Amino acid sequence: MKRKKAFSIFTSATLAIGLLAGCSADKTSETAKNNGEGGGGNVIKIATQSPLSGGAATLGESIKLGAQLALEEQKEKFEKLGFKLELVPYDDQADPKKGVANAQLIGADQQVLGVVGHLNSGVAIPSSEIYEKYSIPMVSPANTATDVTDRGLKTVNRICARDDFQGPAGAKFAVEKLGAKKIFIIQDKTAYGTGLAEAFKKGAEEAGAEIVGFEGITIGEKDFNGVLNQVLAKKPDLVYFGGMYTEGGMLIKQARDKGITVPFMGGDGMDSSTLVEIAGDAVKNTFITSAAGIATTTEAGKQFAEKYKQKFGKNIESYSAYGYDAMGVLLKAIEEAIKANGNKLPSREQVAEAVRHVQDYEGVVTKVSFDEKGDNKYAKIYIYKFEEATYPARLEDEVSK
Amino acid sequence: MVEHVLQTLPQVVIDGLALGAVYAIVALGYTMVYGILELINFAHGEIFMTGAFVGTAILLSFSAFGWLSSMPILLALLLVLVATSITTGLLGMGIERVAYRPLRNAPKLITLITAIGISFLLQDFVRFVTELKKGNYILTGPSLFTEQVSISASSIWSGFHDASVKSSFFIVLVTAVIMMVTLDFFVNKTKWGMAMRAVAQDRETAALMSVNVNKVIALTFFIGSALGGATGVLFAIQYGTIDPYIGFILGLKAFTAAVLGGIGNIRGAMFGGIVLGLLEMFAAANLPIVSNGILGAEYKDVFAFSILIIVLIFKPEGLFGKVSVEKV
Numbered sequence A: 001m002k003r004k005k006a007f008s009i010f011t012s013a014t015l016a017i018g019l020l021a022g023c024s025a026d027k028t029s030e031t032a033k034n035n036g037e038g039g040g041g042n043v044i045k046i047a048t049q050s051p052l053s054g055g056a057a058t059l060g061e062s063i064k065l066g067a068q069l070a071l072e073e074q075k076e077k078f079e080k081l082g083f084k085l086e087l088v089p090y091d092d093q094a095d096p097k098k099g100v101a102n103a104q105l106i107g108a109d110q111q112v113l114g115v116v117g118h119l120n121s122g123v124a125i126p127s128s129e130i131y132e133k134y135s136i137p138m139v140s141p142a143n144t145a146t147d148v149t150d151r152g153l154k155t156v157n158r159i160c161a162r163d164d165f166q167g168p169a170g171a172k173f174a175v176e177k178l179g180a181k182k183i184f185i186i187q188d189k190t191a192y193g194t195g196l197a198e199a200f201k202k203g204a205e206e207a208g209a210e211i212v213g214f215e216g217i218t219i220g221e222k223d224f225n226g227v228l229n230q231v232l233a234k235k236p237d238l239v240y241f242g243g244m245y246t247e248g249g250m251l252i253k254q255a256r257d258k259g260i261t262v263p264f265m266g267g268d269g270m271d272s273s274t275l276v277e278i279a280g281d282a283v284k285n286t287f288i289t290s291a292a293g294i295a296t297t298t299e300a301g302k303q304f305a306e307k308y309k310q311k312f313g314k315n316i317e318s319y320s321a322y323g324y325d326a327m328g329v330l331l332k333a334i335e336e337a338i339k340a341n342g343n344k345l346p347s348r349e350q351v352a353e354a355v356r357h358v359q360d361y362e363g364v365v366t367k368v369s370f371d372e373k374g375d376n377k378y379a380k381i382y383i384y385k386f387e388e389a390t391y392p393a394r395l396e397d398e399v400s401k
Numbered sequence B: 001m002v003e004h005v006l007q008t009l010p011q012v013v014i015d016g017l018a019l020g021a022v023y024a025i026v027a028l029g030y031t032m033v034y035g036i037l038e039l040i041n042f043a044h045g046e047i048f049m050t051g052a053f054v055g056t057a058i059l060l061s062f063s064a065f066g067w068l069s070s071m072p073i074l075l076a077l078l079l080v081l082v083a084t085s086i087t088t089g090l091l092g093m094g095i096e097r098v099a100y101r102p103l104r105n106a107p108k109l110i111t112l113i114t115a116i117g118i119s120f121l122l123q124d125f126v127r128f129v130t131e132l133k134k135g136n137y138i139l140t141g142p143s144l145f146t147e148q149v150s151i152s153a154s155s156i157w158s159g160f161h162d163a164s165v166k167s168s169f170f171i172v173l174v175t176a177v178i179m180m181v182t183l184d185f186f187v188n189k190t191k192w193g194m195a196m197r198a199v200a201q202d203r204e205t206a207a208l209m210s211v212n213v214n215k216v217i218a219l220t221f222f223i224g225s226a227l228g229g230a231t232g233v234l235f236a237i238q239y240g241t242i243d244p245y246i247g248f249i250l251g252l253k254a255f256t257a258a259v260l261g262g263i264g265n266i267r268g269a270m271f272g273g274i275v276l277g278l279l280e281m282f283a284a285a286n287l288p289i290v291s292n293g294i295l296g297a298e299y300k301d302v303f304a305f306s307i308l309i310i311v312l313i314f315k316p317e318g319l320f321g322k323v324s325v326e327k328v
Helices: A002-036 A057-080 A096-108 A121-134 A163-177 A191-206 A225-234 A245-257 A273-283 A299-312 A320-340 A348-356 B002-037 B044-064 B073-103 B108-134 B168-189 B191-201 B203-208 B213-239 B246-261 B266-290 B297-314
Strands: A043-050 A084-091 A112-117 A138-140 A156-158 A182-187 A210-216 A238-242 A264-266 A286-290 A380-386 A394-400 B148-151 B163-166
Touching (some): A043 A057, A043 A320, A057 A320, A084 A096, A096 A112, A112 A348, A121 A156, A121 A191, A163 A286, A163 A380, A182 A191, A191 A210, A225 A245, A225 B266, A225 B297, A238 A245, A245 A273, A299 A320, B002 B044, B002 B163, B002 B213, B044 B073, B044 B246, B073 B213, B168 B191, B168 B213, B168 B266
Parallel strands (some): A043 A112, A182 A210
Antiparallel strands (some): A286 A380
């Protein structure tokens, strides 16, 4: 009994000492680091926030890797200016709570001068409130919801197109080019899916099509036969799905199994290689509208895809190049802010202002000029068609504003 | 309106049966464990999910070795079903040994908590392994039994529309029926089945009558989990794509099915599962039509669960359950 007690006292004492030692060691190393780098004055950190785990990790990781590539390429240039670039990737898990918590951490870290992110509009909207509080500029590669920039925040910018442009562009294509007269719409009840589906509905009705159904599904379900039976009964010319690729893939597959052969159409949430993996051959005759252009259509894009593959051993995803360009825009603004500040470290407010003033930046996939809201004037909607079960799909049409 | 509902009825019934069969076999696992231990094994949904992953992994490695094309597809299915059910059966026994047996005399709430703990553990373990192997936790297996079979329901009555199904539907249904009938036979007609029923009725007295209670309980977990795992394989074949979180919603619904049929009653669980599957499919296909667009298809679960509540209000022991008399 006595020995047991002595042992427990001994172990807790060791633990306590260990903890103390751990803390103090941390502190000393931190101060050492700060001293070594002249009080931390010449480090510029750029954060990325995207889902690195969870169902949307394929797309989230591509944003991070694209941004990482851009940052590493420009490291040398900034070193010549006397600054050390650092990437701090955060995982928002496609969860607004996590995104906001990360945003608080980013805001507290005085060395962070900008954020590239997010993937999901539902996460970007609450997180950007925090960025605004700390005046950290955000350049979004992928958020299409109208609310992202419509709130008029000074720090929020995006280089991709908006949903109130994507939905109608898809609708116009469906009605005019595909000749769809009766359209059935399914959406996944999220901010993204419903918003896009409603924008599409409005556009389709204006273009003269009849909406024969507007139904919702639940995320996480695997059996969509119930909704598809309605589709079967209504015999539409086209089925539109507002949602992400997991449900979209299952939906297309089960629809084809039921003998629904009409074309499917979806938004940028379906623009992923996982869609093809899930749906398999059933993906043929599917159209997607995307705010993301294929990078490989231009010479610069091809080079980018090669570099990306070489560095990360992976093929580019739809948002890889947008992550790259978003980082590019941010770094260009930081560079200009540095110059305007007499080659000294600019404040966050100065960087935010410089970002908004970026004009005619030539990226790999898109040219960037921000309007007063933070939307990109040159953003385009691309329409793709899956003719084979391979990713990426074939570019069918481009719509600019 | 009525005409519309009738037109799609054959297709709705067929889809509902396929979903209901899956619910029914998963519900069997809940009901067996509850019948014997009065314990709700909330990890059962995750055992089902693990089965789906193990089965898909085996199928994927079969096709990687090229065996899938060289052997008869039914034989491959049988091999996968057997291998998966043994794996998940052993897993179920292990869970019982680690998480439930040490707590057998503890309050019910405590075992409920360990059950939930085990289910999170399994979810994250499967997710970890899949992400390690594939970098993405959504897994799509090779597609088997994809031929379309058309059922000309319109020849029975002209108001019906023709229905079409994938041939995997028949595989799911036939396998499910075989599993359910075998289990029913096992529990009602064999010596071990009798021992299980004896333990269910009174654990102490059964022990006095030289029934090895621990063995019987372990066997119950083995059979229940093996069935759950095999159902996972059927699910993966029918729907193709699986992720580590499929067990949660499905487990909840299968549990509901078990309650609907009268928890603890094996035939009740089968019936409850089929009824729930049919109801859900019917609601998803017809709610907007019947309610004139006020309620969308996404309210199908509310509809199914409302029926459950109504049944439980008026017949709290479930459709097939017997009113239990408190043991004195």
